[in-house]
Amino acid sequence: MPKNKQVKDVFLTLGLRNSDSRSNLQSVEIIGIPGRKNRDGECSIDVTTERFFDDVIAKQIFRSSNRLKDCKFYDLKVWLYDTGIDNQGYEIPEIDRSDFKIEGNIPFSKLKYIYVLDNGYEDNEYIQWKKDVETLLRPLFNSFIAPPEPNPSLNFNPFPNFPFPKFFDSLETKLDKHAEMKNEIFFNALIIQID
Helix, strand or coil, X not given: CCCCCCEEEEEEEEEEECCCXXXXXXXXXXXXXXXXXXCCCCEECCHHHHHHHHHHHHHHHHHHHHHCCCCCCCEEEEEEECCXXXXXXXXCCCCCCCCEEEECCCXXXXXXXXXXXXXXXXXXXXXXXXXXXXXXXXXXXXXXXXXXXXXXXXXXXXXXCCCHHHHHHHHHHHHCCCHHHHHCCCCCEEEXXXX
């Protein structure tokens, strides 16, 4: 009989590198990703979860950084944040009035806010920084648009020989491979530190 390995939920950090070496922005570190800690002390992030965060956050940011004319951003730290709870289960930076808050304007996006920690810029430098930050991060709201969850009352199948529920589940997966994870995210905001 196999031994039952006890596992414990933990929040981990995922470091991702830009595949384009010509870009100034080279790394995105995402903090607060759910993982597992085995009894032997080893921690890991599920491959599907890792791909999700790479695709919807890191790659999106790397693509946006290439659109910036003179990107002066080199490294980003991103904390996953639920504005509705006090204790995230991991340490997050404190947000204050000097930080830049970007509100999402995408109706079906699960991401509602992005807080960018103050970098101490002033006057014209701040205006340019704010514009670049918006260009870099605003596309993230589109990355978190989740398809509507199926309505259980629509399980009626008028054609028993045609598997409608399986067809629509398959179609949803083909249209967005991360659809299920987008519907299950546990955060509604990001806190970002730009270096």
